Amino acid sequence: MDITAPDQMMPGQRLARGVCRHLAAMGFATLEEFTPERGKRLDVLALGPKGEFWVIECKSSRADFTSDAKWTAYLDWGDRYFWAVGADFPVELLPDDTGLILADAYDAEVVRLGPEVKLAPARRRAVTQRFARMAALRLQGWRDPGAGL
Numbered sequence: 001m002d003i004t005a006p007d008q009m010m011p012g013q014r015l016a017r018g019v020c021r022h023l024a025a026m027g028f029a030t031l032e033e034f035t036p037e038r039g040k041r042l043d044v045l046a047l048g049p050k051g052e053f054w055v056i057e058c059k060s061s062r063a064d065f066t067s068d069a070k071w072t073a074y075l076d077w078g079d080r081y082f083w084a085v086g087a088d089f090p091v092e093l094l095p096d097d098t099g100l101i102l103a104d105a106y107d108a109e110v111v112r113l114g115p116e117v118k119l120a121p122a123r124r125r126a127v128t129q130r131f132a133r134m135a136a137l138r139l140q141g142w143r144d145p146g147a148g149l
Contacts, residue, residue, distance in 0.1 A: 012058040012064070016058050018107050040073060040074065043057050053131075056082045057081075057082070060085075060089075079118055087102055
């Protein structure tokens, strides 16, 4: 596990940190840089207290957002989809039918919930298992860095 001070993080990592802190206060467990399948990487996947999954993509600038053509492929991995951006981000660029979170390195605020589209049971089971496995492996790697994980 990489423990890095916020001033040493990339802008998107600072947003993810604030999002994860806020969601933890709401009862969510979060994983940053979650890979649901080969070739896809979600900035944050959050597992809620009722078993719901939220996908959060962190965008630090207009260029960061406009260069991301693959975000629609992430919609199938959660019950709700959100953008997390800083206070100075031009939010008019973001699709209205997605969630919006304003964040910084220390906290966040859910401004708008995106529509809920429930995962199919088989997909939910697969995502839950992958989430649990990834969380356990990261914890084990943090606890025993020499294990070669």
